[in-house]
Amino acid sequence: MAPANPVEADDSSITLGVKFWSSQAGTISAVRFYRGAVSPQGYVASLYAANGTLLASASIAHESGPVPGWQQADFASPISIAPNQTYLAAYYVPSGQYADDYYGLSQSVTTGPLTVPASATVGGNGVYVYGNGFPTNVWEASNYYADVWFTPTAAAPYLTLSFDPANPTIASNAALGSVVAIITASWSDGSPFTGTLSFAPPYSNDQGTFAISGNSLIINPAGPGVSADAKTTQNVTVLATQ
Numbered sequence: 001m002a003p004a005n006p007v008e009a010d011d012s013s014i015t016l017g018v019k020f021w022s023s024q025a026g027t028i029s030a031v032r033f034y035r036g037a038v039s040p041q042g043y044v045a046s047l048y049a050a051n052g053t054l055l056a057s058a059s060i061a062h063e064s065g066p067v068p069g070w071q072q073a074d075f076a077s078p079i080s081i082a083p084n085q086t087y088l089a090a091y092y093v094p095s096g097q098y099a100d101d102y103y104g105l106s107q108s109v110t111t112g113p114l115t116v117p118a119s120a121t122v123g124g125n126g127v128y129v130y131g132n133g134f135p136t137n138v139w140e141a142s143n144y145y146a147d148v149w150f151t152p153t154a155a156a157p158y159l160t161l162s163f164d165p166a167n168p169t170i171a172s173n174a175a176l177g178s179v180v181a182i183i184t185a186s187w188s189d190g191s192p193f194t195g196t197l198s199f200a201p202p203y204s205n206d207q208g209t210f211a212i213s214g215n216s217l218i219i220n221p222a223g224p225g226v227s228a229d230a231k232t233t234q235n236v237t238v239l240a241t242q
Contacts, residue, residue, distance in 0.1 A: 003034055
């Protein structure tokens with residue numbers, strides 16, 4: 001995306017930025033910004049918490065790519081951010097001549113997990129300050145074309161249990177040791193389950209009526225059988241522990 005006004009007629013040293021948040025945890029490894037003019041003195045890119053705490057900064061002596069175009073300043077190491085918290089990405093340009101579009105942030109913009117909120121909803125977005133510092137000034141909800149390189153944190157794998165059949169029917173005269181259902185434990189990332197299966201609250205094993213043998217739910221060979229449960233629905237709770 002290119003700005004409608006890639007070079008503002010202002011050659012004062014200035015820091016420009018944007019407030020944003022993410023719906024997912026992740027890391028910020030760089031700040032990106034659009035330049036329509038070369039800066040002979042380079043740039044300083046920064047990531048701030050909403051309260052102005054500097055989380056990271058990176059200096060580059062010259063543009064990282066063609067001008068006009070998007071430039072990138074990489075941090076020495078990625079910075080972790082929490083979900084649903086406001087951060088500010090900014091860049092300092094000693095020579096001014098920055099890109100800006102008036103009213104460009106009058107509405108929120110969401111791309112993937114990242115949201116740039118509308119200016120009116122966060123006390124101003126599209127922020128600036130003359131010199132090198134934490135930008136807090138706003139002008140006409142301007143978009144100064146600052147962005148971040150964000151990598152979401154991989155979701156932790158989760159375990160699921162399935163039963164075949166899911167809702168078995170058992171004859172009241174079924175023999176002790178009969179298989180009721182096959183239990184399958186599966187990790188969401190496809191890795192094998194190598195743990196154990198057991199009973200747990202709230203239903204446990206119906207007062208000893210059922211047992212687990214390998215990955216089979218069975219009628220407990222040492223239990224009371226199921227004749228007393230005729231024409232009723234019984235519940236068990238199976239726990240998978242890795």
